[in-house]
Amino acid sequence: MKHLYLTGNMGSGKTTIGKRLAKSLHIPFYDLDALVEQAAGLTISEIFAQQGETHFRELESKVLREVAHNPAGVVATGGGIVLNEANRAVMRQSGWIIYLKASPETLWKRLQHARNRPLLHTPNPQETLASIVYAREPLYQEADWIVEVDALTPTQAVEAVQCVYHPLSNAPLEVSVLPEQPYAYPISIAPGLRSRAARLILGRRPCTRAAVLTHPHLLSWAEPLLAQLRESGIPAQAITLRSGERMKSLRNAERLYEHLLRAGLDRSGLLIVLGGGVLGDLGGFVAATYMRGIPYVQIPTTLLAQVDSSVGGKVAVDLPQGKNLVGAFHQPALVLIDPELLRTLPARHWRNGFAEMLKYGIALHLGLWRRLQTMLDQGVLTPRRVRKDPAEWTLPIAQCVHLKAQVVSEDERDVSGRRALLNFGHTVGHAIETALGYRGWLHGEAVAAGMVAEAELGRILGVTPDTVAQELRETAERAGLPTQIPPSLAAEALLQAMRHDKKRAGDSLSAVLLRDIGNARLEPNIPQDAMEEALKRCGAS
């Protein structure tokens, strides 16, 4: 078990919430400020007054390093702990970091009469507080999760943090997608969630009949669900399909329509997809088009599908000319993510999903990027093996889901350029897959080499710093992912595949380029010769 570090500004409730949480979880509570006072034999105000802030910060780092080795517990940190990069690394290595976010107004209400806050001993403490909040925000944002506490009572805040740190099937971590839309839907994430799947599905979307689309070798996961549905009075049957990208075809969509007709599903029926991204995309496409659209639920069983393809409603089949060329936007009614389903997933497919996780980190979120690197440092995933313990994976999976949900909620139809950021590495990645005829390489592997090539493109165009491109390449290598395009592929063949790619606007080529870690932008009008040069530098012939 890892520590739970609560970070946030002074007044955000770290101590109150931390104490209650530790009690509820039956683990120790550590108050870092109190431990610093104990070590110094002085109050924090006295340390500031007599020895200065620098001395306080040194002592704080020393106490943090000691606490990091204690038995796992809840650690309420001081507001300034995040100022020091080494402190952030120590917290990441030894625990999960949850930021209790409160607005400057809430904080001021709580702190205006406080005497023991030396940083607020200024002529205009309210203004000082606001500027501290503003300056520290990007550092707090590096946390593994953010809980907004403005509108929460302490009891609600404790419950919210507990669902993040220790999600349970009856108290899962919840992420909402498209909250402003009538077809908003929740994503529930917890190890063991499958045991409550039928109840959650029928609670959300009552239906008269259900079909579960899955693979033959996943029937052992599907059968308990079918039994639960039947016990609830819903006729339910399994439809199985073989694995592989080549299954994502119009031919198979047609076969599925026939299955659904035979199973008697009409518009009051429900399709449940229990599988990876291929079944999710194909099943979602069938649900979008069968009888002009029926509801569907995603229960993703690969890491790639849990972090990416099950969320956001992009559903499609491939054509021989390219991937996902026939598709729709059709949001699921519910997504249930149970990381225990990944226990049977082969290591290569963990790396495949990890590539998409790296994409979220490098393109959207520095904190996630550092978390993934820490997982590599700690041997959770190596080129040889994977530690599949859900305790290591649940929160990083949830963070990817949350990032995707945010992006999709802002730009569902991929029109503003925001959702396009999720395609970092995919312009080249899809071209590699198409040029290989969807054989040999997995999607995430193509995306990994694609990200490296698109970072190289960014370097050539003077947008991506050398250090960022280098860090990406090294990190992907440490994860055992390919970073070179197969030399059997000619740059011209890849450019040809890109011409068919649906992300191409008119005649011009666009690509997502990195400006920094966690900061990407969609760039239109990419010169073809720059792309060709990047492809060749990355191994294409």
Ligand SMILES: NC(=O)c1ccc[n+]([C@@H]2O[C@H](COP(=O)([O-])OP(=O)(O)OC[C@H]3O[C@@H](n4cnc5c(N)ncnc54)[C@H](O)[C@@H]3O)[C@@H](O)[C@H]2O)c1
């Ligand atoms: N719609 C989107 O937004 C989106 C996003 C990213 C990727 N995708 C698509 O996702 C697809 C790739 O998905 P994928 O990587 O999940 O591939 P996949 O669905 O082919 O699954 C990979 C393999 O794992 C097996 N498998 C699945 N779950 C398992 C389990 N729990 N235990 C053991 N084996 C298991 C499958 O049978 C298959 O052989 C691509 O077609 C890609 O284009 C879509």
